[in-house]
Amino acid sequence: MARIHVVVAETSPDIEAEGIAAAVAGCVDMSLVGGRAVGEAEIEALLAAIPRDPPAVLVLVGPDADTEIAERALDDRAGLVVIRVNAPFGNRVRTAFNDIGLQNLLDQIRVLAEPRAPARNMARMDDDAVMPAAGPLFRAGLAWLHALLRHAAASTATTPGDLPGLTVSPTRIVEQLDVRGEREASESSEALREADAQLQRALSAAGERDEPLAALASTMSLTGLELRTVLLALAPELDPRYQRCIGVLLDDLSRRVATLGLCAELLGDPVEVRLQLDAAGNLARWRVFDATSGWLPPADEPLRLDPAIVAWILGDDDALSRDARLRRVLRLAAWPGAELIDTPSLRTRADVLLRRLATAPQTQWLLLPSDDAAGWKALLELGARAQHAQLMRVDVAYAASPESGDIEDLGIRIGRAALLGDHPLVLDHGSADGLADADDAQRRLFAAIAATGCRTGLICNDAARLARLLGAAAFNSMIEAPLSGADSAAALRVAAQRTGAQIDDEQAAHAMRQFGLSISGIDEAMRLAATRSTGGSSPTQRRDAFLAACKQVASEGLSRMTERIDPIFALDDVVLPQDRKEQLLEIVDNVLLSERVLGDWAFGEQLPYGRGVTALFHGPSGTGKTMAALAVARKLGIQILRIDLSRVVSKYIGDTEKNIDRVFEDAQRSGSALLIDEADALLGKRSEVKDAHDRYANIEVAYLLQRMEAYEGLAILTTNLRQNLDAAFLRRLRFIIDFPRPDAEARERIWQRCLPPQSHALDEAAFRHLGRRIDLTGGHIRQITLRAAFIAAAAGTKIGLPHIARAANAEFAKLGMPPVQLDPDVRRVA
Numbered sequence: 001m002a003r004i005h006v007v008v009a010e011t012s013p014d015i016e017a018e019g020i021a022a023a024v025a026g027c028v029d030m031s032l033v034g035g036r037a038v039g040e041a042e043i044e045a046l047l048a049a050i051p052r053d054p055p056a057v058l059v060l061v062g063p064d065a066d067t068e069i070a071e072r073a074l075d076d077r078a079g080l081v082v083i084r085v086n087a088p089f090g091n092r093v094r095t096a097f098n099d100i101g102l103q104n105l106l107d108q109i110r111v112l113a114e115p116r117a118p119a120r121n122m123a124r125m126d127d128d129a130v131m132p133a134a135g136p137l138f139r140a141g142l143a144w145l146h147a148l149l150r151h152a153a154a155s156t157a158t159t160p161g162d163l164p165g166l167t168v169s170p171t172r173i174v175e176q177l178d179v180r181g182e183r184e185a186s187e188s189s190e191a192l193r194e195a196d197a198q199l200q201r202a203l204s205a206a207g208e209r210d211e212p213l214a215a216l217a218s219t220m221s222l223t224g225l226e227l228r229t230v231l232l233a234l235a236p237e238l239d240p241r242y243q244r245c246i247g248v249l250l251d252d253l254s255r256r257v258a259t260l261g262l263c264a265e266l267l268g269d270p271v272e273v274r275l276q277l278d279a280a281g282n283l284a285r286w287r288v289f290d291a292t293s294g295w296l297p298p299a300d301e302p303l304r305l306d307p308a309i310v311a312w313i314l315g316d317d318d319a320l321s322r323d324a325r326l327r328r329v330l331r332l333a334a335w336p337g338a339e340l341i342d343t344p345s346l347r348t349r350a351d352v353l354l355r356r357l358a359t360a361p362q363t364q365w366l367l368l369p370s371d372d373a374a375g376w377k378a379l380l381e382l383g384a385r386a387q388h389a390q391l392m393r394v395d396v397a398y399a400a401s402p403e404s405g406d407i408e409d410l411g412i413r414i415g416r417a418a419l420l421g422d423h424p425l426v427l428d429h430g431s432a433d434g435l436a437d438a439d440d441a442q443r444r445l446f447a448a449i450a451a452t453g454c455r456t457g458l459i460c461n462d463a464a465r466l467a468r469l470l471g472a473a474a475f476n477s478m479i480e481a482p483l484s485g486a487d488s489a490a491a492l493r494v495a496a497q498r499t500g501a502q503i504d505d506e507q508a509a510h511a512m513r514q515f516g517l518s519i520s521g522i523d524e525a526m527r528l529a530a531t532r533s534t535g536g537s538s539p540t541q542r543r544d545a546f547l548a549a550c551k552q553v554a555s556e557g558l559s560r561m562t563e564r565i566d567p568i569f570a571l572d573d574v575v576l577p578q579d580r581k582e583q584l585l586e587i588v589d590n591v592l593l594s595e596r597v598l599g600d601w602a603f604g605e606q607l608p609y610g611r612g613v614t615a616l617f618h619g620p621s622g623t624g625k626t627m628a629a630l631a632v633a634r635k636l637g638i639q640i641l642r643i644d645l646s647r648v649v650s651k652y653i654g655d656t657e658k659n660i661d662r663v664f665e666d667a668q669r670s671g672s673a674l675l676i677d678e679a680d681a682l683l684g685k686r687s688e689v690k691d692a693h694d695r696y697a698n699i700e701v702a703y704l705l706q707r708m709e710a711y712e713g714l715a716i717l718t719t720n721l722r723q724n725l726d727a728a729f730l731r732r733l734r735f736i737i738d739f740p741r742p743d744a745e746a747r748e749r750i751w752q753r754c755l756p757p758q759s760h761a762l763d764e765a766a767f768r769h770l771g772r773r774i775d776l777t778g779g780h781i782r783q784i785t786l787r788a789a790f791i792a793a794a795a796g797t798k799i800g801l802p803h804i805a806r807a808a809n810a811e812f813a814k815l816g817m818p819p820v821q822l823d824p825d826v827r828r829v830a
Contacts, residue, residue, distance in 0.1 A: 004057060005050045007033045009043050011062030011069070016085070020059060037061070040069060047077055057081045135211030138313075140195075140202035141231045142238070147195035149235065149245045152266055200224060209422065212313045219419045220286045225267060225276050230288065232263045233303045237310050261299035274299070287412055294408075312420065320417035321392065325410060328403070331393040331428075337378030337519035338385060340491040340526075341483065346379070347386060353478075354383030357424050362453040365475040368482070369463035373430040374518035375482030376459050380426055392423040397431040400441040407441050411448025418454045425449075429460040443469050483519065485595060488512055491519055492550075495526035501542040511547060513591070514638045515554040516671025525549040551639070554670040561648050561663050562641040564672070567634035574628045575742060575749045575778060583737050584628060587615055588635045590734065591714050612711045614732065616679070618722040619739030622779025625718040626677060628739070632716065633673045641667050642675040657703045664711050671713070679717035680724040705729055742778060747771040750778045754785040759792075760799035769801075773820055774808055780815075784808050 006024045010017035017037035025032040033046050043058065050056050058073050058080060070082045134142075203224065206214035217227050235242040236257050243256035250262060258266075264273035277296060283289065284296050290304040297303060311319035321330060357366050357380075368376040384391045394414055404410050418425035427449075429442075449456060450473045460466045463477055483491075489508040496503045503511070517525065529542075529549035537545070555564060571584060590613045598604035598611060617625035633640045641663070648659045667674040708715060709732060719725060722736075730736065742750060748771030755762065762770075774781070785799075787807035792799040801822050809819040 003029055003031045004055045005031050005033050006057045006059060007043060007046050007050075008037045008059045008061065009040060009069075010037050011040055011060055017061035020061060020085070024059075043069060043073065044076075047073060047080070052077075055081075057083065060084045135206070135214065137199075137202045137206040137217075138211055138213045140199045141213060141227070144192075144195040144199040144228070145231050145235055145238075145242070147192045148232075148266060149242055149249075151189055151192050152249055153245050199228075203227065212315070212420075215420055215422075216309070216313065219416075220282045220288070222282055223276070223280050225273065226280055226283050228267055229263050229277065229283065229303075230305065232258050232266065233289065233305045234310065234313065237305070237314070255302070257302040257304055259300050260297055260303050263303060264299070270299075285412070286416055287409060308417075317421070320421050321423075323413060323417065325405075325413055326417060329394050329399040329410070329414070331395060334381050334391075335374070335377035335393065335520070336523035337374060337491065338381035340494050340519060340522060341378055341382060341487060343487075343490070346483075346487065347382060350379045350383035351386050352383075353379055354387055354389065354424060357426075357455060357457045358389075360455050360476065361474070362455060363450075363474050365450070365470060365473055366455075366457045367463055367466060367475050367477040368457055368459045369461065369466075369477060370459075370481055371461060372482055372518060373428070373459050373461065374520035375488075377426075377428070378519045379482050380424075380457070384424065390421070390423050392418045392421070392425045394425065394427045395431060396427050396429045396442060396445070397438075399427075400438045400445050402441075404441075407444045408448045411445045412452060415449045415452025415454035418456075419452060424457065425454050426457040426459065429458055429466065439469060443471065446470055446473065485509070485512065488517075488519065488522070492517070492522050495522045496529075496543070496546045498526055499529040499542060499546050500537070500539075501529070501546040502539055503543060503546075510637055511550060512671075514636070514671055515550045516669060517550060517554055521553045522550075525553045528553065554672075555639070558641070558666045558670060561644055561659055562666060563644055565630065565640040565642055565675075567630040567640060569627050569631045569634060571628075571631045571635055573753055574624055574631050575746050575753065576624065576628070576739065577746075580737055580739070583735060584632055587613060587632055587714075587735055591636055612708075612713050612715060613734055614708060614711075614715045615717070615735035615737065616722070616725075616730070616733050617716060617718045617737050617739055619720070620741055620777055621720050622777030622781075623739035623741060624778050625739050626675070627778070628737075629673070629675050629716040629718065632714075636673070636714070638714075639670070639672045640675050641670070641672045642677060645678065660704055660707055664707050667713055667715075668711065673714040673716060674711070676715065676717045678719060680719045680721050705732065708732065744771045747774065747776075747778075747781065750781050751785070754778075754782050755799065759789060761797075762800070766801060769822065770804065773822060776811070780811055784811050787811070 008017055008021040008024060021032055021037040024030050025035070033050060034042065038046060047056065047058065056077065058070070060070060060082065062085075070084065073082060074080055203214075203217065206217070208218040209215050213227075216222065216230070220226075222230070236246065244253070246258050246262070247253040247255055249266075250259065260274070261270060264270040264277075267273050274296075277283065284294055288306060288309060289297060290306045306323075308319050308323040320326075321332065360366055370376060380391060383389075392414075398404065399410060399414070400407065414425070417423070446469055450470075458466060458475075467475070486509075489505065489512045492511055493503055493505070493508040496508070515521075525546065526549075529546040532545050532549065558564060571581070574581070574584070576584075594611070594613070598607065604611060617628060619625060630640060643663055648656065648663060650656045650659060664674070666672075717733075722730075748767050751767050751770045774784070776784070784804060784807045787810060788799050788803040791806055792803045795803070805820070805822040808822075812819055
């Protein structure tokens with residue numbers, strides 16, 4: 001900052017002026033113009049000689065000097081700061097100090113000369129601004145406040161024996177009681193009446209959002225009396241002089257904040273003022289005063305404004321959102337994903353959505369129901385960015401928790417902050433969906449917010465439940481989903497590009513089917529992949545890194561009731577009759593083409609439920625049912641979630657159903673296929689109800705049937721005993737595939753696939769011999785080959801028929817079957 005040019009002038013000979021001049025000359029960041037304290041006649045010439053750019057300060061020292069000097073100086077030079085010492089201040093200067101001290105005076109010169117001086121200094125630099133928040137209404141209010149307190153202080157006469165602010169003599173008390181009518185008459189002075197009239201005119205002329213004080217009065221529908229009460233409560237925040245004045249008026253210099261009783265006395269008849277404030281009720285209802293809850297404070301309690309409101313009135317636009325009571329429930333950071341969906345069509349839709357929220361009737365809420373809450377959030381952020389608006393985001397789960405304290409008070413503060421800040425309010429109900437025991441708290445929260453008349457958007461999964469919680473509050477609901485599948489796939493492609501990876505439309509659509517990520521999940525995967533990729537990575541490596549990040553995000557938070565399996569088998573590895581292989585391929589087609597058939601061809605309109613693909617693989621143990629399920633998942637490019645029955649089934653009533661629901665939610669959210677091995681354990685035939693156990697077992701089966709009908713993904717069930725499954729379940733399956741025991745030709749192919757080429761020394765004849773001699777299913781054959789491999793490795797040779805014979809006989813022994821003899825001369829046998 002440039003050195004501050006300071007002119008110190010004395011309006012009459014005063015040694016104090018010389019002391020101030022000497023101190024200014026000794027400051028390295030100040031330049032004393034003229035080198036001394038000058039007289040009034042030299043001021044104009046010295047100011048004219050100072051360059052226009054650097055800060056300039058004129059210090060007038062002397063008792064009751066002519067104010068015309070300061071007026072002329074301010075008119076001639078914009079940005080000039082005039083400080084008058086030991087003199088009453090006019091309307092040009094808003095702050096005065098008594099006994100400020102030399103060092104404090106120097107500090108004030110530095111602060112006031114700064115082009116962006118803090119608002120609390122209240123020093124007027126020109127005719128246009130006192131502080132960032134000082135509009136016409138604020139200036140009129142400040143002038144009225146100054147006139148009122150000055151008149152009240154002047155009317156407080158003293159008598160011998162008084163120590164003002166400390167004690168009052170009995171004589172003075174008697175005089176005050178006797179001359180009350182005279183005092184009231186004296187308070188109706190011309191200056192105070194004019195200041196009051198100007199305040200009323202400014203209030204009538206102020207627009208709703210011209211300045212903070214006007215917005216406060218308009219939003220809260222404050223009466224003139226309530227606004228004046230707010231100004232009196234604001235006084236201690238504006239000027240230390242007002243604090244001392246209040247101390248004198250309260251006859252206690254240790255008290256610097258007005259009480260409701262003092263305000264009522266200053267504003268008229270105390271009883272009548274109190275009755276009018278209670279009748280209007282706006283100050284209490286909007287929690288204008290600190291530590292109040294729906295009631296005005298007692299007459300002798302300090303009347304302190306809420307700190308957030310004080311800071312906001314004085315120009316801090318973010319003060320309301322930093323309210324300590326809101327800190328826990330507000331999300332200050334933007335929701336992710338807006339930059340990923342920034343396309344012309346979605347920009348238009350986001351703009352319409354935000355305008356619809358901003359122009360909705362104040363008594364009507366806008367419900368945004370969908371399973372894709374992240375999509376609504378991204379659209380809202382995109383619209384807010386286009387309109388240069390700032391969303392106010394509230395997490396309902398935190399707001400309705402016991403830790404939030406007074407729910408009604410919190411709701412009013414939320415609505416108040418949104419209205420005063422002119423921010424669109426959006427409540428995120430997604431994380432509160434499972435909090436059934438918090439319904440009453442949520443109902444009270446919504447009612448309190450609705451009472452403020454704040455336009456509110458509510459993101460939710462269950463519109464019916466929210467309609468119940470909103471009660472009598474009117475609402476309108478969006479019908480369409482926030483983002484289409486094509487929108488999400490395009491966002492995934494944009495995210496990949498930002499990590500340096502390239503994927504085409506088909507790959508993006510496949511990845512969305514595989515991982516089922518929301519827009520926030522895509523954003524998270526993008527950031528995760530960006531931390532892993534390096535400049536030297538190839539395009540293929542960057543693509544694989546991005547898809548791996550997608551997979552990791554999709555799998556995050558899966559419950560421990562399932563086991564995640566990455567498919568390693570291909571459909572070519574599955575040995576089945578040709579017609580069964582074709583059915584496996586048909587399952588793949590049903591999943592891949594579901595959007596076209598159900599959506600584009602409108603078959604989905606005929607399916608209120610059962611839109612997912614369910615398949616039952618049944619047959620003897622070891623015939624490849626689980627292997628086929630993994631192969632289908634690999635063909636689709638998705639992972640498998642296998643249900644762990646030991647964790648799903650519970651002895652406690654209702655827990656099994658909750659666990660089943662959680663498993664299906666995990667599969668839906670992660671885009672995985674669901675594998676239920678040994679399905680007959682869950683889907684056994686319902687029996688006649690003989691006791692409570694039978695009844696609840698039947699309920700579990702019925703619930704699983706309903707949950708599978710609502711599931712929209714791929715679910716594969718395997719069982720060895722089809723006849724044990726409930727018939728009602730079988731008719732709900734789209735595919736039922738029988739896995740027969742393999743014949744000799746099939747067993748030969750299984751032997752060839754289970755033995756890697758580099759591990760054995762067998763020829764075609766040997767494989768043909770094994771297929772004919774060992775009549776076991778594929779699962780047993782795999783166990784035999786693995787055991788033979790270890791036997792051969794221990795012998796230091798490749799796998800041969802002797803090793804397989806030894807392993808096969810061990811397997812037969814496990815099954816309680818007689819051993820088999822393999823002919824070493826397989827060529828002769830073949």
